[in-house]
Amino acid sequence: MTGLWLAIDTATDVASVAVGPPPATAAAADVRGARRHAAEILRLTDFVLRRAGAGVADLDGIVLGDGPGSFTGLRIGWAAAKGLAQEPGPDLVRIPSLMAWAAAAAQRVGPAPIAVCCDALRGQVYGAMYRIHPHRVETLLAPTLGTMAELARAAAEQPALVIGDGAVHYADASTAWSGLAPIGWEALPPSAPLLLALQGREGAGEPITDPLTAEPVYGRPAEAQARWEAAHGRPLPDPSGRPR
Numbered sequence: 001m002t003g004l005w006l007a008i009d010t011a012t013d014v015a016s017v018a019v020g021p022p023p024a025t026a027a028a029a030d031v032r033g034a035r036r037h038a039a040e041i042l043r044l045t046d047f048v049l050r051r052a053g054a055g056v057a058d059l060d061g062i063v064l065g066d067g068p069g070s071f072t073g074l075r076i077g078w079a080a081a082k083g084l085a086q087e088p089g090p091d092l093v094r095i096p097s098l099m100a101w102a103a104a105a106a107q108r109v110g111p112a113p114i115a116v117c118c119d120a121l122r123g124q125v126y127g128a129m130y131r132i133h134p135h136r137v138e139t140l141l142a143p144t145l146g147t148m149a150e151l152a153r154a155a156a157e158q159p160a161l162v163i164g165d166g167a168v169h170y171a172d173a174s175t176a177w178s179g180l181a182p183i184g185w186e187a188l189p190p191s192a193p194l195l196l197a198l199q200g201r202e203g204a205g206e207p208i209t210d211p212l213t214a215e216p217v218y219g220r221p222a223e224a225q226a227r228w229e230a231a232h233g234r235p236l237p238d239p240s241g242r243p244r
Contacts (some may be wrong), residue, residue: 016190027051106132117166125166127134136202157214
């Protein structure tokens with residue numbers, strides 16, 4: 001079997017997995033609830049591979065949702081992918097999770113600007129803006145951390161839609177920005193099939209050349225790391241000895 005890719009995204013409370021020859025999906029599955037990610041991600045992967053009549057050895061590549069989002073969720077998805085991609089294994093490609101959700105919303109509005117806002121707590125969101133074309137993606141605002149007002153000031157265009165749990169949480173600011181009510185995750189399909197749809201599209205993915213050192217875009221340090229660094233006044237040492 002050639003041209004077969006696995007997609008994994010665990011950036012939010014919904015962990016999703018899909019497999020197929022991009023941009024098509026042959027099988028997909030998801031589970032809701034962040035506490036279930038660690039227990040379910042390998043089971044979901046095995047399920048979709050069996051549904052597609054394939055095994056890990058049949059994969060040409062794995063495309064990973066790159067966040068930003070849940071620190072623990074992203075680590076679980078990336079650890080699973082790195083394990084599956086052990087040498088000699090499939091290629092690894094990273095695509096922002098926010099871009100995948102924009103691709104889902106683009107099914108409604110076409111190549112119009114779409115802002116994606118994932119709730120980052122503390123009054124902030126992880127936000128980005130994209131224009132999704134049939135064969136390429138324009139990044140109008142790269143993933144960043146800030147308030148809704150800061151995102152609106154940084155964006156060069158007014159979005160046709162604002163989506164995500166951050167947009168819903170700050171609905172007034174979101175509506176003022178776009179002129180329309182925001183759309184939450186529950187109204188959008190799981191993101192893994194959208195990662196497959198984006199794989200290979202110009203402006204979408206970036207190869208992971210060193211799986212051992214590659215990390216997702218968390219958006220901000222984990223709470224435990226932030227507390228350690230605040231208490232010690234210096235960056236948390238990397239166990240591998242690499243500079244952070």
